[in-house]
Amino acid sequence: MISAAWRKRFSILRNRLYLYPAPEPMAHTRSFWLAMGLVSLAVLLFSGFFIFYLLSGHNAYLTNAEDLGIMDQAIWNTAHGHMLHQTICNILHDTNCYSQDGITRFAIHFEPILFPISLLYLIWPDPGTLIVLQTLVVAAGAYPAFWLARLRLRNEWAGVVIALVYLLYPAQQQATVYDFHAVTFTASLLLFALYFMYTRKTVWLFVFAILAMACKEEIPLVVTMFGLWSMVFQRRWRSGLGLVFLGLIWFLIAYFLIPRYFSPTGHPLLVGRYSDVGLGKGPVQMVVNIISHPKAFWDEYVWQPDRQAYLHILFSPGGYIPPLKFLKWWPPIYLVLFAPWILVLALPTLAANMLSSYEQMYSGLFQYNAEIVPVLIFSCIEAIVLILWLVQMLFAWLNSRQAHKIQSEVSHVEEHTLPLIQRNARWVHTFLLAALAILVLFSAVRADYTFHGNMPFSKGFQWPEATPHTALAEHFIAMIPADASVSAQSKLVPHLSHRTSVYLFPYGDGLAKHSGSIKTENFKADYIFLDVTGDVYPFYGSPDYIYEVKSVLLSGNYGIVAAQDGYLLLKQGLNPPSTSQYSTVQPGAGVDTMQVLPNLPENFCSNIYTSPDKVPDPHMQVSFSAPEGKNIDLLGFSVGAPDTFSHSGGYMSVATYWRISAPITSALQVLFIMEGSDGREYFASTDVPSLLWCQTNMWQPDKVIRLESRVFGLQRSHVPNGLAHISVALLPMAQPSSKIMDIHARLPLHVVNVPGTVSPTDGTNALQLKSMTLVP
Incomplete structure (x- = not known):
């Protein structure tokens, strides 16, 4: 039996936890309708901007196989009687490829909301449908953000600010702009659920909870947290228990039963991302691993710099005050951390992201944080409520002390003699609320500006525009029969995904591949469609990609249907290309396949030529000076790198402009060098893909050639911090990698006229292009 004393203590604790009774309604005054009008205007602007921005990006071939291509194919197949069937997968680095027949979407994620979405394809069967729908659903989340903030802060204008913060929140925008994912809907749906949970509208709470759970398999755990929270802080036992049971049952079905039926392995195909913490052996084993090694767990998954940076990316837009330089002991302040009883609602998703070995999940980018945003918005609101309450308590304490002092001195207190603090409390409250709202809004805008922002004011923002090169892709796509199977590059797949069999290159290219421990069947797609100038994902770099493409061309399995401007359309069964007369090596044992040049149509290299007016200087x-005595002229360059360059996270690219006055016989490569503050040279990059397809001995005289490097960093170069210089040199294509920095192999140069910031480096046959300060 529990003693009366313990029952009393439990009753006191329960009363203290009862922080969220039914809210007092607020009248729909003129201010309310004006505020609603402002929120609606913000929603319309957000929707219009992102719909046009994202559709422009899709038309400019900036969307991806993973995941717009995957989702479009699965939904299109569903509308055509093949339930959520997909064949697109990453054969190189993921665990979702098993056969050319593909899999059902439920083998990867449980997203039943895709069924009603597929009905839209009966009206508008296009990837643009998904982009428009996703944007509209996400934008609608501004309304519950406004309603919730208005009730909690008792102020319409503060509610408008919170709605704007939701629309500006980087984690939400990153999910919105990255192709299409059902889970992105939860940024809005869970906010509706939170609002209806707070206002105790049970039917609508369950409606939006079910819609949210239908978006991905981990959302039921978030809904379960909602139910527990409602039981503790609202004393809503029946509805809270209903959410808990609904969430847990849904999760068990989504995680254990559905994969057993649809997955070829009997478990979700992406569970390998958690093999380091033992999830592959079951959730119980994962928990055991964490409990038995708490320090290692903390160091690896919480205190690790990448995870710390991830938490900063999530929390700072909700109100952030950086450390003060003149007060070294002053820590950074994150407003959302003032409401830990709200942040706990995001624990399932935070754990899923931070425990993953897949870096994208804790990068702050992509769709993985959509369901965290509603909790962060609620945390931001409650943090402001807490601060205002604390200040109110301080005023009440000061007022009571001052009033007691006055009453002890006089027998009667007139109204005009009340303490000044009490008479000015309302003004202080208003000022503090405005200051906190401005802080949160400024933090969101600052984060949008600095962290991969997608707003017009964001650093590096560019409106996506179709080019003559991207327009040419449609000409190649028209050559592919609608019922043919195709293996294509990532940016091309979303424009080919309305077919039963489409693959992400190199899957289906006829060369042996492995996916984890599974050896896939060595099969060949009917067509292969590539853009050697485009994104090479899933390859980490262009050398591996070029090796794969040239291996396919030399395998004898495919012939060339068309080739122009960097595009290659190959068909199985046609005569394969021979070796080009310009190739410096012939294919064979011990030969570097990347240096073999297949015989391609002359138009294939049209992409390297540009007009003279495009040259920067x-x-x-x-x-x-080439070995045969002829000159290669460097006409200009541009270095895509800031003046202060980070060793750990910085990347750069260099574009150079060249011309020859007469044909040359030498095949050359471009070498980029960093000269450090110690005066030594360090290798930077030779990754200029065009030179492996359009060698210098193929260049047409008197035309301007533009060569652009792939982006590269200095993470492994060991260049010391301080002032450094990026330089360019030319050397033979056949130079072995072990001697790539040999000064004597470089072509000598002669400088006639250069900008003041450019100079030759004495005795190195290299031209210094840009100076920068290297920092950690």
């Missing part, structure tokens, strides 16, 4: 004159 038309007055620059620098000549490199």
Whole structure:
């Protein structure tokens, strides 16, 4: 039996936890309708901007096989009687490829909301449908953000600010702009659920909870947390228990029963992302691993710098005050951390992201944080409520002390003699609320500006525009029969995904592949469609990609249907290409396949030529002397790197402009070098893909050639911090990698006229292009 004392203590604790009784309604005054009008205007602007921005990106071939291509194919197949069937997968680094026949979407994620979405394809069967729908659903989340903030802060204008913060929140925008994912809907749906939970509208709470759970298999755990929270802080036992049971049953079905039926392995195909913490052996084993090694767990998954940076990316837009330089002991302040009883609602998703070995899940980018945003918005609101309450308590304490002092001195207190603090409390409250709202809004805008922002004011923002090169892709796509199977590059797949069999290159290219421990069947798609100038994902770099493409061309399995401007359309069964007369090596044992040049149509290299007016500095004159005595002129360059460059996270690219006055017989490569503050040279990159397809001995005289490097960093170069210089040199294509930094192999150069910031490096046959300060 529990003693009376313990029952009393439990009753006191329960009363203290009862923080969220039924809210007092607020009248729909003129201010309310004006505020609603402002929120609606913000929703319309957000929707219009992102719909046009994202559709423009899709038309400019900036969307991806993973995941717009996957989702479009699965939904299109559903509308055509093949339930959520997909064949697109990453054969190189993921665990979701098993056969050319593909899998059902439920083998990867449980997203039943895709069924009603597929009905839209009966009206508008296009990837643009998904982009428009996703944007509209996410934008609608501004309304519950406004309603919830208005009730909690008792102020319409503060509610408008919170609605704007939701629309500006980087984690939400990153999910919105990255292709299409059902889970992105939860940024809005869970906010509706939170609002209806707070206002105790049970039917609508369950409606939106079910809609949210239908978006992904981990959302039921979030809904379960909602139910527990409602039981503890609202004393809503029946509805809270209903959410808990509904969430747990849904999760068990989604995680254990559905994969057993649909997955070829009997478990979700992406569970391998958690093999490091033992999830592959079951959730119980994972918990045991964490409990038995708490320090290792903390160091690896919480205190690790990448995870710390991830938490900063999530929390800072909700109100952030950085450390003060003149007060070294002053820590950074995150407003959302003031409401830990709200942040706990996001624990399932935070754990899923931070425990993953898949870096994208804790990068702050992509769709993985959509369901965290509603909790962060609620945390931000409650943090402001807490601060205002604390200040109110402080005023009440000061008022009582001052009133007691006055009453002890006089027998009667007139109204005008009340403490000044009490008479000014309302003004202080209003000022503090406005200051906190401005802080939160400024933090969101600052984060949008600095962290991969997608707003017009964001650093590096560019409106996506279709080019003549991307327009040419439609000409190639028209050559592919609608019922043919195709293996294509990532950016091309979403424009080919309305077919039963479409694959992400190199899957289906006829060469042996492995996916984890599973050896897939060595099969060949009917067509292969590539853009050697485009994104090479899932390859980590262009050398591996070029090796794969040239291996396919030399395998004898495919012939060329068409080739132009960097595009290659191959068909199984046609005569394969021979080796080009310009190739410096012939295919064979011990030969580097990347240096073999297949015989491709002359138009294939049309992408390297540009007009003279595109050269950044038309007055620059620098000549490199080829081995046969002819000159190669460097006409200009542009270095895509900031003046202060980070060793750990910085990346750069360099575009150079060249011209020859007469044909040359040498095949050359471009070498980029970093000269460090210690005066030594360090290798930077030779990754200029065009030179492995359009060699210098193929260049047409008197035309301007533009060569652009792949982006590269200095993470492994060991260049010391301080002032450094990026330089360019030319050397033979056949130079072995072990001697790539050999000064004597470089072509000598002669400088006639260069900008003041450019100079030759004495005795190195290299031209210094840009100076920068290297930092950790």
